[in-house]
Amino acid sequence: MIPLGYYIGLSAILFTIGVVGVLTLRNAIVIFMSVELMLNSVNLSLIAFSAYSGNPAGQILVFFVIAVAAAESAVGLAIIIALFRNKLTVNIDEVNILKW
Amino acid sequence: MNLEQIAFLILAVAAIASAILMITRRNPVTSALFLVFNFFIIAVLYLFLRAQFIAIIQITVYAGAIMVLFLFVIMLLNLGDDKLLKWKLNSAKTISVLLGIALLVEVSYFVLHFTSTEGMSPNAESIGTVESIGKVLYLNYLFPFEVTSVLLLAAIVGAIFLAKKKFE
Incomplete structure (x- = not known):
């Protein structure tokens, strides 16, 4: 038997790695992949809670999270393509026209 | 420690290692492939939790559709090992890593105090x-x-x- 805390701990570690990736990386696409990693770590904890409490609502929520992640990645990658067309870079340090 | 726990620990170490490799590789294609590996491991963990449907959705939608879209965009934009994107340590990155470690400490404070010894729900088999x-x-x-x-x-x-x- 695997205690529930193991799953929550793994989920926390993966989420932290995703946060560090978002904060330190400079490539917009890899930052986006770190966001997907964070979404996945939260999905893992939702499934774990669902299985340990015997409530199917957690799995339904994960289903919706996956659907929203698919929509989000389609729009986000389109934004990155539009950005690359304008600036010829995906380095977020060079994309600073909204910064004061 | 029984067989299930040993298998879980191996998978957890592989998941953490592939996530760390993902954020430290210079080449975006390598990062994407490590992320696909990570998604497959998480799908196996869903099977451990008896969530068969979500495990299959994870492989087809995440590792299949979304990551193919990512690889497609990386190759469309022809992003190689960009020297400008080099992961060099400066003060901002040091602070980011420290903030990440602080977040991990905060979360693990609650995880370590989470000492429920209940097993999986008896109807976990049927809800997935x-x-x-x-x-x-x-x-x-x-x-x-x-x-x-x-x-x-x-x-x-x-x-x-x-x-x-x-x-x-």
């Missing part, structure tokens, strides 16, 4: 099947399900608009 998920989804969550289709339509329109338009 396609039949049970379908029943709950179409009986109790029909409206959110339909709203999701509108969201996906909006995403299609937005993606085509953004990728097509040539900004002046």
Whole structure:
């Protein structure tokens, strides 16, 4: 038997790695992949809670999270393509026209 | 420590290692492939939790569709090992890593105090099947399900608009 805390701990570690990736990386696409990693770590904890409490609502929520992640990645990658067309870079340090 | 726990620990170490490799590789294609590996390991953990349907969705939608889209964009933009994107340590990155470690300490404070020794729910076996998920989804969550289709339509329109338009 695997205690529930193991799953929550793994989920926390993966989420932290995703946060560090978002904060330190400079490539917009890899930052986006770190966001997907964070979404996945939260999905893992939702499934774990669902299985340990015997409530199917957690799995339904994960289903919706996956659907929203698919929509989000389609729009986000389109934004990155539009950005690359304008600036010829995906380095977020060079994309600073909204910064004061 | 029984066999299931040993298998879990091996998978957890592999998941953490692939996540760390993902954020430290210079080449975006390598990062994407490590992320696919990570998604497969998480799908196996879903099977440990008896969530068969979500495990298959994870492989087809995440590791299949979304990551192929990522690789497609990386190759479309022809992003190689960009020298400008080099992961060099400066003060901002040091602070980011320290903030990440602080977040991990905060979260693990609660995880370590979480000492529930209850096993998996006896009906965990039955709630993860396609039949049970379908029943709950179409009986109790029909409206959110339909709203999701509108969201996906909006995403299609937005993606085509953004990728097509040539900004002046």
